[in-house]
Amino acid sequence: MIQLKVNGAVQSFDGEPEMPLLWYLRDVLALTGSKFGCGVGLCGACTVHVNGQATRSCVTVMRDTAGKEVTTIEGLETNGLHPVQKAWMQINVPQCGYCQVGQIMQAAALLNSKKKPSDHEIDEAMSGNICRCGTYQRIRAAIKAASGEMA
Amino acid sequence: MSTMENVSRRRFLTGGIIAAGALVLGVRYYSKLSSGDKLPHDTNADHATLHPSVYLGIDPDGTVWIVASRSEMGTTSRTTLPLVVADELDADWKRVKIEQAIADKRYGDQNTDGSHSIRSFYDAMRQAGATARFMLIQAAAQQWGVPATECETDLHVVVHRSTNRTAGYGELASAAAKLPVPKREELKFKARSAWRYVGKGEVSYDLEALVTGKAVYGMDARVDGMVYASVEHPPVLGGKVKSYDEKEALKVAGVRQTVPIDPFQPPAAFQPLGGVAVIADNTWAAFQGRKKLNISWDNGPNESYDSDAYKNELRETTHKPGKVVRNIGDADAAFSKGGKVYEADYYVPLLAHATMEPLVALAEFKDGKVTAWAPTQNPQAAQDIISKELGIAKEDVICHVTLLGGGFGRKSKPDYVAEAAVLSKKVGRPVKVVWTREDDIKFDYYNAVAAMYMKAMLGANGKPTAWLQRSAFPPITSIFDVNAVYGDPNHLQQGWTDIPYDLPNLRIENGPAKAHVRIGWLRSVANIYHAFAIQCFTDELAHAAGRDPLDYLLDLIGNPRTIDFKGVDYPNYGAPFDAYPWETGRLRHVTELVAEKSGWGKRKHGKGTGVGIAAHRSFLSYVATVVEVEVNDQGEVRIPRVDTVLDAGLVVNPEATRAQFEGAAVFGTSIVRTGEITATKGAINQSNFQDYPVARIGEVPYQTNVYIVDSDAPPAGIGEPGVPPFVAAFCNAIYAATGKRVRDLPITKLGLT
Numbered sequence: 001m002i003q004l005k006v007n008g009a010v011q012s013f014d015g016e017p018e019m020p021l022l023w024y025l026r027d028v029l030a031l032t033g034s035k036f037g038c039g040v041g042l043c044g045a046c047t048v049h050v051n052g053q054a055t056r057s058c059v060t061v062m063r064d065t066a067g068k069e070v071t072t073i074e075g076l077e078t079n080g081l082h083p084v085q086k087a088w089m090q091i092n093v094p095q096c097g098y099c100q101v102g103q104i105m106q107a108a109a110l111l112n113s114k115k116k117p118s119d120h121e122i123d124e125a126m127s128g129n130i131c132r133c134g135t136y137q138r139i140r141a142a143i144k145a146a147s148g149e150m151a
Numbered sequence: 152m153s154t155m156e157n158v159s160r161r162r163f164l165t166g167g168i169i170a171a172g173a174l175v176l177g178v179r180y181y182s183k184l185s186s187g188d189k190l191p192h193d194t195n196a197d198h199a200t201l202h203p204s205v206y207l208g209i210d211p212d213g214t215v216w217i218v219a220s221r222s223e224m225g226t227t228s229r230t231t232l233p234l235v236v237a238d239e240l241d242a243d244w245k246r247v248k249i250e251q252a253i254a255d256k257r258y259g260d261q262n263t264d265g266s267h268s269i270r271s272f273y274d275a276m277r278q279a280g281a282t283a284r285f286m287l288i289q290a291a292a293q294q295w296g297v298p299a300t301e302c303e304t305d306l307h308v309v310v311h312r313s314t315n316r317t318a319g320y321g322e323l324a325s326a327a328a329k330l331p332v333p334k335r336e337e338l339k340f341k342a343r344s345a346w347r348y349v350g351k352g353e354v355s356y357d358l359e360a361l362v363t364g365k366a367v368y369g370m371d372a373r374v375d376g377m378v379y380a381s382v383e384h385p386p387v388l389g390g391k392v393k394s395y396d397e398k399e400a401l402k403v404a405g406v407r408q409t410v411p412i413d414p415f416q417p418p419a420a421f422q423p424l425g426g427v428a429v430i431a432d433n434t435w436a437a438f439q440g441r442k443k444l445n446i447s448w449d450n451g452p453n454e455s456y457d458s459d460a461y462k463n464e465l466r467e468t469t470h471k472p473g474k475v476v477r478n479i480g481d482a483d484a485a486f487s488k489g490g491k492v493y494e495a496d497y498y499v500p501l502l503a504h505a506t507m508e509p510l511v512a513l514a515e516f517k518d519g520k521v522t523a524w525a526p527t528q529n530p531q532a533a534q535d536i537i538s539k540e541l542g543i544a545k546e547d548v549i550c551h552v553t554l555l556g557g558g559f560g561r562k563s564k565p566d567y568v569a570e571a572a573v574l575s576k577k578v579g580r581p582v583k584v585v586w587t588r589e590d591d592i593k594f595d596y597y598n599a600v601a602a603m604y605m606k607a608m609l610g611a612n613g614k615p616t617a618w619l620q621r622s623a624f625p626p627i628t629s630i631f632d633v634n635a636v637y638g639d640p641n642h643l644q645q646g647w648t649d650i651p652y653d654l655p656n657l658r659i660e661n662g663p664a665k666a667h668v669r670i671g672w673l674r675s676v677a678n679i680y681h682a683f684a685i686q687c688f689t690d691e692l693a694h695a696a697g698r699d700p701l702d703y704l705l706d707l708i709g710n711p712r713t714i715d716f717k718g719v720d721y722p723n724y725g726a727p728f729d730a731y732p733w734e735t736g737r738l739r740h741v742t743e744l745v746a747e748k749s750g751w752g753k754r755k756h757g758k759g760t761g762v763g764i765a766a767h768r769s770f771l772s773y774v775a776t777v778v779e780v781e782v783n784d785q786g787e788v789r790i791p792r793v794d795t796v797l798d799a800g801l802v803v804n805p806e807a808t809r810a811q812f813e814g815a816a817v818f819g820t821s822i823v824r825t826g827e828i829t830a831t832k833g834a835i836n837q838s839n840f841q842d843y844p845v846a847r848i849g850e851v852p853y854q855t856n857v858y859i860v861d862s863d864a865p866p867a868g869i870g871e872p873g874v875p876p877f878v879a880a881f882c883n884a885i886y887a888a889t890g891k892r893v894r895d896l897p898i899t900k901l902g903l904t
Contacts, residue, residue, distance in 0.1 A: 043588075
């Protein structure tokens with residue numbers, strides 16, 4: 001039995017300990033905000049926070065989540081919208097939107113550790129998150145907007 | 152709440168497993184379906200008090216229901232078309248609720264491809280809005296006992312100015328519903344000066360759902376009792392299962408059963424590929440089970456396909472005379488006179504779509520009928536193929552359209568939707584089939600590999616006196632006809648037969664190429680390789696002639712004129728020539744404007760930096776692009792800036808349009824930098840983002856500036872036309888920066904690093 005917290009609620013998991021966290025979130029808990037994109041940690045669509053760190057849930061197995069606190073987009077902000085989400089709306093970032101949850105989780109983690117990231121730091125932090133629609137220019141702008149908001 | 156629909160206050164039951172904290176899946180279950188009735192036509196718009204159009208309904212509380220019949224994959228068609236309705240209705244956008252249509256031919260064509268949603272439906276949307284507005288005005292006029300001509304509308308109300316009376320749309324809905332629906336000739340459309348939304352635009356109706364994870368994509372669809380499936384497809388197109396052993400697969404926790412799927416009978420069209428499915432309690436278990444199937448394959452004749460050898464064959468084909476698709480003057484005679492002749496071979500490999508959402512579909516076969524939920528660009532084709540595969544009537548297939556996590560043309564081919572339906576019938580439960588990224592890359596309908604041979608002779612001032620261009624690529628028509636080897640007019644037209652240059656001697660040819668993989672539409676399609684060859688060759692000739700590439704390009708485009716396609720099979724993207732003539736003046740204008748906006752010839756470019764230009768018309772839109780690149784000592788390429796100017800006629804949603812062109816530059820960046828699918832012994836070599844990389848944040852243009860030409864011309868394409876000129880301009884910029892010509896894509900072959 002693996003115990004973990006997901007968005008503040010204690011959960012117990014007695015399934016296959018090698019199951020990636022992503023599929024536990026999506027198929028078992030029906031928290032479908034985190035997306036499946038590649039299954040091997042190359043695209044970032046599945047990004048969640050584990051103990052506050054941006055983490056690829058598709059390559060994080062349940063065994064390694066024991067005792068951890070997992071935050072998904074559904075729990076990123078319980079009171080309205082997170083500043084990063086607001087900035088994403090203000091800059092009108094999404095096109096198809098499929099990758100954006102992962103982008104937002106990655107950006108929120110970045111801004112938690114770095115209040116005013118430079119272009120280079122943004123590129124470094126966001127380089128694991130693919131957007132096939134090509135919204136990168138707006139992602140960068142939105143991170144800067146959110147950074148101003150959170151400062 | 153789902154963004155697909157608000158679950159209705161009447162008629163509809165909510166569906167789906169609702170686990171702890173889950174979404175309410177906003178899909179409709181039709182009670183009529185299980186009672187054996189025909190396909191229901193139940194939208195809230197249909198059932199609204201006033202519903203003069205299949206696209207529109209108004210309820211007494213003032214809610215305006217607008218049906219989005221086109222699929223949403225990020226282009227905002229789901230928002231932008233309803234905006235046109237709302238504008239013509241004079242409706243308050245905040246009181247509009249958008250419903251996604253199921254597959255139903257009463258909406259007309261629903262295949263959301265070819266960048267034509269606005270072009271093809273702009274009038275229908277205007278008419279829907281104007282019809283309701285007409286009826287609301289009539290109803291108010293009758294109530295007030297005044298002539299309708301004295302009434303007008305303001306935001307969501309009818310107004311009689313002289314008596315200072317107003318009535319809201321909601322309160323007028325019942326009375327208006329009793330009136331006859333006016334004929335189109337009776338309608339009065341708003342003057343352009345009165346437009347509220349058209350030309351100003353709006354953000355996506357789904358924006359908040361998209362940033363909160365509440366948006367429902369195909370990947371997120373759930374219903375009661377569903378199981379998950381993952382399918383091992385034949386590694387070579389047309390292959391068959393010889394044998395497999397399910398023993399180990401069944402030992403995987405959560406795996407329920409394995410199910411063979413029959414191979415397709417050629418042509419492939421939209422049929423499932425066949426193979427073996429693993430059915431499980433969750434997606435991961437299905438993936439794990441698949442790895443243990445131990446399948447032995449009969450690969451069939453396509454095992455002979457090797458993409459390196461095929462490239463040489465294509466090139467040889469283009470070095471021999473082909474089918475003439477357009478001819479002006481006598482190029483051979485001109486060449487035979489002798490002079491400065493230039494030749495170049497261009498090549499673009501197979502390209503995969505790699506939508507961020509891999510292919511996925513959920514389907515339930517029950518009582519001889521199918522209900523499917525799919526991220527599809529083409530729900531009516533999904534209905535068709537499901538009905539064929541299962542031997543049921545098309546009317547017995549309901550296809551719901553979820554949001555799409557990217558489409559780019561891949562999701563116009565509903566093989567994966569049919570797969571879910573076939574499996575549901577075999578399993579007796581709703582089945583959600585989930586493709587892995589590896590499946591997505593290996594079993595695509597690829598953009599055609601293409602070879603282009605270009606030849607020109609330069610006369611006075613370096614202008615070509617003769618021009619020959621010859622292409623060979625396996626045609627998309629090959630998925631419907633195994634014997635199809637020549638380019639068809641619908642794809643030859645894409646920037647090939649319509650080369651817009653004013654040339655005295657021109658011959659355009661196309662040679663045969665047999666397909667060994669499924670070929671399909673990918674964002675911009677044949678325009679990608681055609682514009683690459685023509686616009687890069689133009690740049691080569693400019694340098695050969697010692698002329699500025701911009702000047703030279705403008706010289707070749709020539710004076711403003713309408714291209715005459717008499718005797719040429721040129722479908723003009725299915726649009727009438729009188730409304731959408733091919734006007735070289737518009738191409739010239741965007742080219743001149745992009746030169747101005749980018750500071751062409753005015754900005755200094757140091758060592759390792761350079762700019763390139765290209766201009767191209769596709770999907771009836773005229774686009775010119777300037778790309779600036781920097782290449783450092785390590786050969787790493789940066790793109791500091793892109794300027795692009797488009798003339799797409801009337802642009803309904805400028806903000807979304809800018810986003811599409813920003814995205815097109817990124818899409819083009821992937822094509823130029825790393826886009827390449829290859830095959831060995833018929834099987835695709837690439838599998839995921841490590842060997843089919845797509846552009847990441849640091850690799851794309853740092854800044855893309857998009858300028859929209861203000862135009863009274865009818866609306867043209869937005870989603871695709873940005874890609875082709877970007878690709879060519881990027882390659883021309885690489886030459887300017889490095890002196891190295893890009894003739895083979897991607898540039899990994901160029902040896903910069």
